[in-house]
């Protein structure tokens with residue numbers, strides 16, 4: 104089913120009904136784009152969003168230990184590291200998480216690593 108479209112009373116574009124808003128000056132239904140312009144005095148909502156969307160400072164990342172199955176080289180990376188997990192020692196794709204058996208041990212280990 105197609106969504107109902109109406110003509111914006113301000114820019115005359117065809118806009119889907121659920122993006123229409125009532126103009127404050129009583130002109131009738133206008134599109135959200137025109138509504139934002141009217142509301143924010145020329146600054147579109149998107150620009151405003153970008154200005155306030157400054158990335159937060161990088162927190163101290165939790166680290167987790169990896170071990171290479173090939174050469175047994177151990178190293179640690181940030182827990183949410185998403186890059187290629189290649190062994191820094193032999194360069195092979197044979198690295199696995201070196202996780203302790205118990206979750207408690209893992210948490211303790213992560214805390215200890217923070218102090219380094």
Ligand SMILES: [Zn+2]
Pocket residue numbers: 111112113114115116133134135136137138
């Ligand atoms: Zn419009």
Ligand SMILES: [Zn+2]
Pocket residue numbers: 171172173174175176190191192193194195
């Ligand atoms: Zn290796």
